[in-house]
Amino acid sequence: MTRRPTSARPPGRPRAGIDAVVFAATLRTVHELGYTGATMDRIAAAAGVAKTTIYRRWPSKGALVADCLIDALGPVPLQGVDRREDVLSGIYWIAEKIGEPGVGAAFAGLFVDGVSDPGLREILSSRVQDPYRLALQEALGEPEHRVLLLIDTVVGTLLHRMGMTGEPMVDADVTALADMVLRHFVDS
Template sequence: MVAVMRRRHPLSPTAGRPGRPGRPRSAAADTAILEATRAALVELGWSGLSMSDVATRAGVAKTTLYRRWPGKNELVVDAVAVLFDELELPDRGSLAADVEGVVRQFAALLERPEAKTALMAVVAESTRDEALRARIGASIVERQKRLVLEGRARAQARGELPEAPEGGPPGAGSAVDDLVFDVIAGAVVHRALVSGRPVDTEWVRRFTALLLGGLGAAGD
């Protein structure tokens, strides 16, 4: 399993919110609450999880919990989002190596019971809840597109990808970044969680070849 640094992303659930007067918000309490939420999901599932149970598991008052998250949807999405914020894109020397590295990190994250259960729970529930789907998009999907942006910029600096042409169609670069993210995330989630098949070295190599080189390269 690829080791990843545990860090708080600048756009994590507790960052950037206006502070309330009085006692400062406790990062330790935030961590305890999010960990308790993931543990409750693994044990009880979405329908069994309650704000009261999370507060008890985290050792905080329910008022403390509700000051931070107004309801279960927001709480669970943020509990998932902080796991994905652990993903990073170290410079491995080439675009192919960078892609392979982040795919392995993502697959390793999905092997963790708390990540797998929480992600599947919020995705399933979001099919019936448009507001929840929007929150997943903002808190998880949009935040993790940073990996695609970092990878593209690094590959351009190495000369592996052309620089974006000036005066191109508005939003063209963003649309490609969105597509690359969808392809990577969709393929890994389907392989690991839907098909239940291993994201092993050979699969990662072939997937990366397909992503970067097209159908002809995938069979090499």
């Protein structure tokens, strides 16, 4: 919805590396000031970019943060060779991602904005969750509702810890969470 194709771009001033700069500034600002405190003015200032430039690329703050989150999470990490190994490494992967500065706070902020913005919930569901859900469904051979519950469990638990303490979950707890989830969803 926001990033336009870089190929066949008509003449004009280049996009340069603005997307990357704004993404980095967004995460940094959200990390330092929280989702609410990360105003568009501050993000623009942190990126060294005019606020109007940001609004030319993203229609709203929510859309910017959503794109930023998608960029920060990166591609689906599943290998697809071993069910147990896929889920285990996936849990550690998302735990590490959510622990990165700003990622957890951005995630939570999007949920809140999404309550009053169905379009944003659509982005969250289709562009953030669905890629991982589909990959997990294929890797595990489990029905959709079970994979959705698995995602709720893993991501929800990690985010709740972040929200309550402000700190990412320690490894020992991630391991315990992984044990519980594996026993329920993989060892069937």
